[in-house]
Amino acid sequence: MIEAVLAQASIFKKIVEALKELISETNIDFSEAGISLQAMDSSHIALCNLLLRDDGFKSYRCDRALTLGVNLNSLSKLLKCAGNDDEMRIFANDDSGADQLNFSFESANSERVSEFSLKLMDIDADSVDIPDMDYQAIIDMSSSEFSRIIRDLSSVGEAVSIDATKQGVKFSSAGDAGKGSILLKHQKSVDGDSALATSIEINEPVSHSLALKFLSSFAKAAPLTDRVSIHMTEDVPVMFEFKISEIGHIRFYLAPQIDDEE
Amino acid sequence: MIEAVLAQASIFKKIVEALKELISETNIDFSEAGISLQAMDSSHIALCNLLLRDDGFKSYRCDRALTLGVNLNSLSKLLKCAGNDDEMRIFANDDSGADQLNFSFESANSERVSEFSLKLMDIDADSVDIPDMDYQAIIDMSSSEFSRIIRDLSSVGEAVSIDATKQGVKFSSAGDAGKGSILLKHQKSVDGDSALATSIEINEPVSHSLALKFLSSFAKAAPLTDRVSIHMTEDVPVMFEFKISEIGHIRFYLAPQIDDEE
Amino acid sequence: MIEAVLAQASIFKKIVEALKELISETNIDFSEAGISLQAMDSSHIALCNLLLRDDGFKSYRCDRALTLGVNLNSLSKLLKCAGNDDEMRIFANDDSGADQLNFSFESANSERVSEFSLKLMDIDADSVDIPDMDYQAIIDMSSSEFSRIIRDLSSVGEAVSIDATKQGVKFSSAGDAGKGSILLKHQKSVDGDSALATSIEINEPVSHSLALKFLSSFAKAAPLTDRVSIHMTEDVPVMFEFKISEIGHIRFYLAPQIDDEE
Numbered sequence: 001m002i003e004a005v006l007a008q009a010s011i012f013k014k015i016v017e018a019l020k021e022l023i024s025e026t027n028i029d030f031s032e033a034g035i036s037l038q039a040m041d042s043s044h045i046a047l048c049n050l051l052l053r054d055d056g057f058k059s060y061r062c063d064r065a066l067t068l069g070v071n072l073n074s075l076s077k078l079l080k081c082a083g084n085d086d087e088m089r090i091f092a093n094d095d096s097g098a099d100q101l102n103f104s105f106e107s108a109n110s111e112r113v114s115e116f117s118l119k120l121m122d123i124d125a126d127s128v129d130i131p132d133m134d135y136q137a138i139i140d141m142s143s144s145e146f147s148r149i150i151r152d153l154s155s156v157g158e159a160v161s162i163d164a165t166k167q168g169v170k171f172s173s174a175g176d177a178g179k180g181s182i183l184l185k186h187q188k189s190v191d192g193d194s195a196l197a198t199s200i201e202i203n204e205p206v207s208h209s210l211a212l213k214f215l216s217s218f219a220k221a222a223p224l225t226d227r228v229s230i231h232m233t234e235d236v237p238v239m240f241e242f243k244i245s246e247i248g249h250i251r252f253y254l255a256p257q258i259d260d261e262e
Numbered sequence: 263m264i265e266a267v268l269a270q271a272s273i274f275k276k277i278v279e280a281l282k283e284l285i286s287e288t289n290i291d292f293s294e295a296g297i298s299l300q301a302m303d304s305s306h307i308a309l310c311n312l313l314l315r316d317d318g319f320k321s322y323r324c325d326r327a328l329t330l331g332v333n334l335n336s337l338s339k340l341l342k343c344a345g346n347d348d349e350m351r352i353f354a355n356d357d358s359g360a361d362q363l364n365f366s367f368e369s370a371n372s373e374r375v376s377e378f379s380l381k382l383m384d385i386d387a388d389s390v391d392i393p394d395m396d397y398q399a400i401i402d403m404s405s406s407e408f409s410r411i412i413r414d415l416s417s418v419g420e421a422v423s424i425d426a427t428k429q430g431v432k433f434s435s436a437g438d439a440g441k442g443s444i445l446l447k448h449q450k451s452v453d454g455d456s457a458l459a460t461s462i463e464i465n466e467p468v469s470h471s472l473a474l475k476f477l478s479s480f481a482k483a484a485p486l487t488d489r490v491s492i493h494m495t496e497d498v499p500v501m502f503e504f505k506i507s508e509i510g511h512i513r514f515y516l517a518p519q520i521d522d523e524e
Numbered sequence: 525m526i527e528a529v530l531a532q533a534s535i536f537k538k539i540v541e542a543l544k545e546l547i548s549e550t551n552i553d554f555s556e557a558g559i560s561l562q563a564m565d566s567s568h569i570a571l572c573n574l575l576l577r578d579d580g581f582k583s584y585r586c587d588r589a590l591t592l593g594v595n596l597n598s599l600s601k602l603l604k605c606a607g608n609d610d611e612m613r614i615f616a617n618d619d620s621g622a623d624q625l626n627f628s629f630e631s632a633n634s635e636r637v638s639e640f641s642l643k644l645m646d647i648d649a650d651s652v653d654i655p656d657m658d659y660q661a662i663i664d665m666s667s668s669e670f671s672r673i674i675r676d677l678s679s680v681g682e683a684v685s686i687d688a689t690k691q692g693v694k695f696s697s698a699g700d701a702g703k704g705s706i707l708l709k710h711q712k713s714v715d716g717d718s719a720l721a722t723s724i725e726i727n728e729p730v731s732h733s734l735a736l737k738f739l740s741s742f743a744k745a746a747p748l749t750d751r752v753s754i755h756m757t758e759d760v761p762v763m764f765e766f767k768i769s770e771i772g773h774i775r776f777y778l779a780p781q782i783d784d785e786e
Contacts, residue, residue, distance in 0.1 A: 074439030077417040081442045100440065111449065111460070116418070116442030155601040156640070177598030178624065180605045180640030187635060198635070336701030339679040343704045362702065373711065373722070378680070378704030 002030050002066060002092045005058040009088035009105055011224070011244060013079050015050065018221035018242075018250060020072040022048055022214070027123050028101075030092075031065040034248070038128060046214045047128060047237070047253040056247025058087070064094040068101055069123035078116045083107055086114070130253065135231040135239070137164040137206045141184060141198040143222040143242065146230075149182050150215045156180045159257055160215060163207040164200055164232060173212070206232040208256040215240075218252040264292050264328060265353045267320040271367055272346035273486070273506060277312065280483035280504075280512060282334040284310055284476070289385050290363075292354075293327040296510070300390060308476045309390060309499070309515040318509025320349070326356040330363055331385035340378045345369055348376070392515065397493040397501070399426040399468045403446060403460040405484040405504065408492075411444050412477045418442045421519055422477065425469040426462055426494060435474070468494040470518040477502075480514040526554050526590060527615040529582040533629055534608035535748070535768060539574065542745035542766075542774060544596040546572055546738070551647050552625075554616075555589040558772070562652060570738045571652060571761070571777040580771025582611070588618040592625055593647035602640045607631055610638070654777065659755040659763070661688040661726040665708060667746040667766065669720060670754075673706050674739045680704045683781055684739065687731040688724055688756060697736070730756040732780040739764075742776040 006012055019026075019039075026039040034054040040047050054060040082088065086105035092098050098120065105114040139162075149171050153160050157175035172181035184198040221242040222228070231239040237253040244250065268274055281288075281301075288301040296316040302309050316322040344350065348367035354360050360382065367376040401424075411433050415422050419437035434443035446460040483504040484490070493501040499515040506512065530536055543550075543563075550563040558578040564571050578584040606612065610629035616622050622644065629638040663686075673695050677684050681699035696705035708722040745766040746752070755763040761777040768774065 071439065078440055078442050080417055081411075081414040081444060111447045111458075113445040113447075114442065115445075116440055118440040119438075149605075152605040155604055176643075177595065178602055178640055178642040180602050181638065182605060183637045183639075185635045185637075196635075333701065340702055340704050342679050343673075343676040343706060373709045373720075375707040375709075376704065377707075378702055380702040381700075 001061065001063050002090070002094055003059070003061045004030075004035065004054075004090045005060070006088045006090075007058045008084070009079075009082045009086040010084035011247070012088055012090075013082060013084065014221075014224045015052075015244070015250065016072060016076050016079055018224060019048060019050070020076050021220055022046060022217040022252075023072055025069065025071050025121065025123050027067045027069050027125050029065070029067050030062050032062050034060070035090075038130075039125065040128070041214070041217075045211075045255065046217070047130070049130065049249075049251040049253070051248040052244070053248050056244075062094075066092070066094050066098070068092065068098065069121045070101060070118055071121060075118055078103070078118055081105070081114045081116060083112065083114075086112075133233070133236070135236075136204055136233045137200065137202040137231075139164055139169045139198065139200050139230040139232075140227060141169070141230070142196045143219075143225055143228040145184070145196060145198075146228045147219040147222040150212060150219045152182070153180065154212045154216055158212055159209050160212050161207060161209045162230065162232070162238070163205070164202055164230075165205045166200065166202055169198065169200060169230075206234060208232055208238050210238060210254055210256060214252075214254050218254075221250050221252075224250065263323060263325050263353070264356055265321070265323045265351065266292075266297065266316075267322070268350045268352075269320045270346070271341075271344045271348040271350035273509070274350055274352075275341050275344060275346065276483075276486045277314075277506070277512065278334055278338050278341055280486060281310060281312070282338050283482055284308060284479040284514075285334055287331065287333050287383065287385050289329045289331050289387050291327070291329050292324050294324050296322070297352075300392075301387065302390070303476070303479075307473075307517065308479070309392070311392065311511075311513040311515070313510040314506070315510050318506075324356075328354065328356050328360070330354065330360065331383045332363060332380055333383060337380055340365070340380055343367070343376045343378060345374065345376075348374075395495070395498070397498075398466055398495045399462065399464040399493070401426055401431045401460065401462050401492040401494075402489060403431070403492070404458045405481075405487055405490040407446070407458060407460075408490045409481040409484040412474060412481045414444070415442065416474045416478055420474055421471050422474050423469060423471045424492065424494070424500070425467070426464055426492075427467045428462065428464055431460065431462060431492075468496060470494055470500050472500060472516055472518060476514075476516050480516075483512050483514075486512065525585065525587050525615070526618055527583070527585045527613065528554075528559065529584070530612045530614075531582045532608070533603075533606045533610040533612035535771070536612055536614075537603050537606065537608065538745075538748045539576075539768070539774065540596060540600050540603055542748060543572060543574070544600050545744055546570060546741040546776075547596055549593065549595050549645065549647050551591045551593050551649055553589070553591050554586050556586055558584070559614075562654075563649065564652070565738070565741075569735075569779065570741070571654070573654065573773075573775040573777070575772040576768070577772050580768075586618075590616070590618050590622070592616065592622065593645045594625060594642055595645060599642055602627070602642055605629070605638045605640060607636065607638075610636075657757070657760070659760075660728055660757045661724065661730045661755075663688055663693045663722065663724050663754040663756075664751060665693070665722040665754070666720045667743075667749055667752040669708070669722075670752045671743040671746040674736060674743045676706070677704065678736045678740060682736055683733050684736050685731060685733045686754065686756070686762070687729070688726055688754075689729045690724065690726055693722065693724060693754075730758060732756055732762050734762060734778055734780060738776075738778050742778075745774050745776075748774065 035052040082105040100117040153173040157173035168185040297314040344367040362379040415435040419435035430447040559576040606629040624641040677697040681697035692709040710724040
């Protein structure tokens with residue numbers, strides 16, 4: 001028996017919305033420690049890692065580790081039937097014959113109860129090991145600002161160069177019409193409007209060129225949290241982390257474009 | 263001479279918006295008792311009945327009963343020229359040569375006056391007799407909740423099963439991706455947020471399966487009123503009634519799908 | 525060296541949005557007196573004239589008059605990277621080899637700086653002389669009301685007739701579905717909701733029939749200002765003027781349709 005209860009369905013709805021553009025089908029791993037998934041996009045260029053820790057749930061039970069394959073677009077459609085403030089219960093049988101993942105949603109006054117079942121599928125997926133590492137530069141910035149910059153630069157070119165120095169981080173792009181750049185300055189101590197502040201922890205300047213197409217997908221995670229952190233080291237995939245309050249994170253990994261690196 | 267004055271044009275605009283997806287052309291009947299129309303959708307499966315009583319108008323005059331054929335899409339386009347809070351006048355000559363239906367709209371301060379004329383058309387339509395009847399179950403619920411449930415389940419499957427019991431009403435659907443259901447519980451006395459409450463008057467449990475496509479069209483009437491009532495009896499078309507405050511109603515009739523009934 | 529600083533980028537963004545539907549490529553003239561452009565639409569029927577006076581800028585410098593050809597769609601895309609409240613700087617080298625127009629945007633707290641460069645192009649354009657003239661009728665009305673009327677009548681027909689008399693101005697159109705008209709009455713003294721009032725200065729009644737397609741493009745300038753004035757004389761193109769507060773104006777000229785004139 002697997003059973004996990006989330007106080008607010010909206011978090012789960014936003015997670016599925018954040019992932020479904022990048023990944024159409026994925027295995028979800030249920031274990032004692034919580035729920036996680038790791039998947040590559042269909043072009044095998046970007047990698048996504050989701051973690052929801054057991055202690056972030058209102059209640060959590062997993063008698064036996066289980067891997068269930070789901071179609072995220074189908075899940076997204078079913079989740080539309082859930083209210084944002086509903087309490088959400090995910091449950092499944094843990095015998096090997098489990099062929100569906102079940103959800104129930106209950107409104108605060110219990111006058112509205114939604115239930116649905118998602119058909120499961122067998123998905124062949126190679127697991128990818130992501131080594132923990134120290135990054136040369138970590139940019140911590142507003143997730144909505146990130147989202148806006150990616151959207152804006154997408155109308156300029158197809159790739160963005162992210163340049164981090166002690167002074168700030170510069171996003172720039174170039175295309176047929178011209179070129180554009182946006183510089184966010186590092187702020188040591190932040191008063192007032194701190195949600196929009198940018199802080200940069202850096203050992204040495206790093207610069208990476210990345211495909212805007214993938215970053216647009218990553219930015220779909222912005223509604224989950226106020227902040228995003230960008231982790232960069234030379235010759236290593238860039239990691240974008242969106243922390244999900246008190247329960248876990250979504251991390252996206254994207255390899256830099258080689259030709260722009262030189 | 264026919265002349266009907268409505269205090270607020272918005273009601274009429276919303277009626278046309280509610281009907282035009284289901285019905286493209288229809289006869290409108292003007293009589294001493296008011297304005298009415300009855301029409302089937304183009305596939306001859308759903309039936310719609312509109313009634314606007316004479317006493318619901320600011321002033322109403324109909325010297326001679328008249329049936330005028332109109333194209334609802336054309337009417338909808340012309341109505342866009344009217345302000346929502348304008349006073350609206352509908353008028354036509356009642357001699358047999360009437361070839362247009364006229365509208366005028368006046369803003370509260372009379373500084374803006376719109377007028378337009380809609381070309382009439384000859385429409386052959388069989389009149390359908392709808393017998394008055396007592397239904398086994400009447401569900402009274404929020405029209406926006408109804409609209410939302412229909413929209414949500416439309417992403418799950420193509421048909422919805424509506425099951426009414428003393429405890430509540432359950433809307434459920436199934437499709438390739440899985441299945442989902444939403445249960446609204448019956449509330450006897452309703453405090454506070456009564457606009458969202460659901461009440462069920464029932465003699466015996468009834469269950470019907472209906473095509474979501476038509477219910478999506480019916481739900482376009484939700485902006486007209488806060489509530490919708492669903493009237494059900496075994497082996498009889500389901501009736502959805504949207505009351506229009508102090509002037510009349512729109513009723514939609516839809517036959518259950520047989521194969522799901524067994 | 526050309527350098528112009530605007531206190532608020534939003535004005536320039538709105539100007540480009542207002543023009544780009546009508547005009548895809550245009551020369552922009554920089555002179556001591558300010559920035560201006562004059563261009564015909566691609567079908568050579570409508571004419572547009574923009575003026576931004578030097579004294580409307582926070583600072584303005586133009587050592588040598590210069591004409592630079594730009595693609596407005598490209599410029600519009602680049603401008604998306606600017607915040608509405610940012611201070612905006614336009615600058616270019618005035619030597620003949622100038623091949624790009626540069627922009628920089630700075631947020632109020634200077635923590636966000638955007639820069640971009642637009643590639644320039646050679647554009648062959650005949651200059652058109654627009655003689656100053658006294659018009660027989662000048663209608664001064666709300667720009668949002670103008671915008672709404674044009675949008676509404678676009679669903680009725682393809683041309684609008686504008687009839688100005690001392691009593692008011694009537695916009696009317698006719699099409700396959702029927703016909704419609706909107707009359708705005710002249711108000712001498714305006715209390716309270718003056719933003720929506722209409723005033724008409726007139727020597728003799730004038731009537732013109734104009735293509736709605738072009739007026740829809742002109743209406744894109746409505747976000748720039750609360751008011752639009754329509755200047756009409758028999759047998760002369762109609763002029764629509766949108767004043768841009770304390771800095772200049774956009775004027776559109778459109779020749780009446782001859783066949784409707786008779």
